[in-house]
Amino acid sequence: MVPATSRDGRLAALLCGALHAAVAGAGVLLGLTGTSDWSDEAYHHLPVIETFAAQFPTPVLSDYLSATTPGYHLFLAAFLWMGFGEGALHLVNVLIGAAVVAIFAYGVGKRAGLATGALVGSVLALSPYMLSGSVWLMTDNAGLLFVVLAAEATLRLLERSPDRPTRGWLGVALVALAGACVRQIVVFASGFVGALMVSSAVAERRLPTAREIAESVLALVPSVLLVAFLLWLWGGLVPPAYLDYHGSGGNPVTPVYALAVVGFWGFPIFFAVPGFWRALLERASLTVAACALPLLFLVDSSFVKHVRWGGVIWTASKFFPTVADRSSLVVGLALVGVLSVAAMLRVAWRSPSAAVRAGTLCCALMFLGSVVAQMANQQCFERYLQPFAIVVCGLAAGIVGGRGLVRWPIALAAFAALAASAQNVFRAGL
Numbered sequence: 001m002v003p004a005t006s007r008d009g010r011l012a013a014l015l016c017g018a019l020h021a022a023v024a025g026a027g028v029l030l031g032l033t034g035t036s037d038w039s040d041e042a043y044h045h046l047p048v049i050e051t052f053a054a055q056f057p058t059p060v061l062s063d064y065l066s067a068t069t070p071g072y073h074l075f076l077a078a079f080l081w082m083g084f085g086e087g088a089l090h091l092v093n094v095l096i097g098a099a100v101v102a103i104f105a106y107g108v109g110k111r112a113g114l115a116t117g118a119l120v121g122s123v124l125a126l127s128p129y130m131l132s133g134s135v136w137l138m139t140d141n142a143g144l145l146f147v148v149l150a151a152e153a154t155l156r157l158l159e160r161s162p163d164r165p166t167r168g169w170l171g172v173a174l175v176a177l178a179g180a181c182v183r184q185i186v187v188f189a190s191g192f193v194g195a196l197m198v199s200s201a202v203a204e205r206r207l208p209t210a211r212e213i214a215e216s217v218l219a220l221v222p223s224v225l226l227v228a229f230l231l232w233l234w235g236g237l238v239p240p241a242y243l244d245y246h247g248s249g250g251n252p253v254t255p256v257y258a259l260a261v262v263g264f265w266g267f268p269i270f271f272a273v274p275g276f277w278r279a280l281l282e283r284a285s286l287t288v289a290a291c292a293l294p295l296l297f298l299v300d301s302s303f304v305k306h307v308r309w310g311g312v313i314w315t316a317s318k319f320f321p322t323v324a325d326r327s328s329l330v331v332g333l334a335l336v337g338v339l340s341v342a343a344m345l346r347v348a349w350r351s352p353s354a355a356v357r358a359g360t361l362c363c364a365l366m367f368l369g370s371v372v373a374q375m376a377n378q379q380c381f382e383r384y385l386q387p388f389a390i391v392v393c394g395l396a397a398g399i400v401g402g403r404g405l406v407r408w409p410i411a412l413a414a415f416a417a418l419a420a421s422a423q424n425v426f427r428a429g430l
Contacts, residue, residue, distance in 0.1 A: 004113040004403055012109030012117030017102030020125035023421075024094045024134035032135055032429025036310065041136040045073065049089065049137070052077035062233055067242040069230060071181030072142040089137060097134030097141040100148055101125045104391050107152045111398035112405050119410045120269065120394040126417040127390060128312070128424045129383035135425060143186050144387055146179025150189040151366055151391065154196050155359055155399075162355050165200045166215040169193045173219040180223040184237065185384075187227050188373035193219035195365035196358070203357035237376060250375045252299045254385075256334045258371040259296075260313055261385045263336030266393035268413040270340050273401040275350070279343040288342040289335055296334050300325040311382020312420050348400050356399055363396040 032038065048066045052059040052073050059077070061070050076089050101124050109117020124130055133141035153172050158165045172193050179186030194216035201208045208216075236243045270276050279285055302322045303314055313330060320329035341364060348360035370388050377384070397405060 002403070004110055004117075006110050008114040008117060009106040009108075009110030011114050012121055013102035013106035015118045016105035016121030016125045017098040019122060020101040020130065020134065021094055021098040023126065024097055024131050027131065027135035027425060027429065028090045028094060030426075030430070032426065035132070035136075035425070035428050037132040037136045037138060038429065040138055045137045045139065046086075046089075048073045049076045049080065053080035056081045063240050065239075065241060066139070067238045068139045068143070068183045068185075069181050069226075071178070072139045072183075075142075076137070093137055093141070094134045096145055097130055100141055100145045100387075101130065103145075103148050103152060104394065107148075107155070108394050108398040111395075111402060113403045116272075116403070116405045116407060116410070117398070119407055119414060120397070120405075122414045123265075123269070123394070123410065123417050124387060124390045126414060126421055127387055128417065128421040129386050131421050131425050132383065135429070139183050140383060140387075143179055143183030146175050146182065147186055147189050147370070147388060148391055150175045150179065150192050151363075151395065154192040154362065154366070155395065157193075158196055158200065158355055158359055158362065162200075162358075164212075165196050165358070166193050166212045166219075169215040169219045173222050176219070177222040177226060180226050184227050184230060185373050185377070187223040188369040190220045190223040191216075191369045192362075192366055195369060196362050199358040199362035199365060200354070202361060203354045251378050251380045252375070253301050254375045254377075254380045255371050256296055256299060256301050257313070257330060257380050257382070258367075258374070258385050258389070259335075259337035259341075260330045260333035261337070261382060261389045262340060262367075262393065263333035263338075264313060265386060265390055265413060265416075267336055267340050268409040268416075269390070269393045269397050270344050271409040272405040272407065273344065273347055273397050274404045274406070275347045276343055279346040280339060282343070282346060285339055285342040285346055289339040292338040293335060296331045296338075297326055301327040301330040301334075303327070310379070311386070312424070313382060344396060344400065348396075351400065359399040360396045363392040363399070367392040 044065050048064050051064065052070070056077065059074065064070065066073060076092065079088050079092065101121060104124050105117050105121025108120045112120070130141065132138070150172050153175060157168045161167045173190055176186060176190035176192070179189055197208050197212045197216045231237065234240060302325045303318050313333065317327040317329045320327060322328065345360060345364065348357050351357055367389060371385070374384050
């Protein structure tokens with residue numbers, strides 16, 4: 001079988017980026033309104049952008065009407081300050097979303113081939129959360145842009161220097177810092193170097209070297225210093241106006257819901273990997289799932305507005321039985337997520353390549369880092385979790401399966417994304 005190439009990745013990136021831009025652009029031209037994301041634009045993000053533009057060159061950053069760091073708003077405010085209109089802001093916003101999709105499709109395409117890369121990329125391109133972040137002015141896609149860049153850069157470090165995978169850590173650290181300027185939660189991306197260090201050591205059955213440990217710690221410093229400064233400036237994890245809504249405590253259900261997201265959106269992508277179905281039914285995978293099941297019942301997982309709501313799975317959970325505030329749908333999908341991750345790691349560990357084993361584990365640890373970071377937010381919205389879940393699942397599938405990925409399960413995931421977007425973005429916004 002002919003291996004995939006960077007050319008496959010570039011073509012997949014072009015196709016998927018164009019698909020996302022076309023669909024999101026249609027949403028902008030239709031003037032969709034009335035959704036919660038439109039409300040975020042109208043009452044939060046656009047007013048902040050306009051305020052910063054009026055305050056240039058000395059915008060006030062100590063308190064403003066957004067729960068995120070000001071990088072996105074300052075960037076778009078510069079366009080208003082230079083005389084461009086609101087239409088230019090939406091164009092830039094659509095291009096940011098298209099860039100996220102293109103980078104992801106490139107990463108999968110160069111590992112799994114053009115057709116598969118384009119198909120996996122279309123799952124993200126048609127995601128209702130990616131599209132809503134491109135149709136309306138929101139910080140989600142801008143923050144995700146740097147997360148995906150950091151993830152791809154981290155995996156590339158492994159592929160280029162398997163003997164010293166943390167070499168080049170500064171590039172990942174700077175990308176994570178840029179992301180933290182857009183959304184403070186992106187500080188977790190600075191831990192990708194550490195995830196790679198651990199993954200490589202486990203895959204090669206060795207201990208990390210002192211140099212790897214030092215480089216992993218140094219990669220954390222820029223983003224952590226930025227967040228520490230913002231903690232001092234704001235008096236909390238978010239600007240003062242949002243301390244009660246987003247900064248008043250963590251949400252313990254977030255890990256369970258994150259696994260449910262993997263169970264729904266990641267399972268069909270994993271199913272495309274040769275050998276996944278067999279590994280799914282092996283005793284080791286089933287044992288991991290059985291051990292995880294009691295943990296999934298430890299926290300409430302029923303639909304509760306203002307604490308955990310907003311998303312396809314949360315909405316659907318209202319129509320499924322709930323026992324002692326535990327959602328049968330959320331817990332059931334979370335169990336599928338646990339089983340799927342266990343099976344994927346089983347398949348990866350059969351590979352003779354340490355890079356394949358390390359890359360797959362690294363994807364799992366990168367997602368784990370994002371979930372731990374999201375736990376600091378009282379709100380558990382699916383849009384905070386689903387896009388990056390698709391990214392890590394798609395990258396892991398490409399690393400393990402390569403050109404051998406079966407396409408029809410991925411097509412089902414893309415269709416599910418399209419159906420969800422038709423309902424939650426376009427129909428809801430008309």
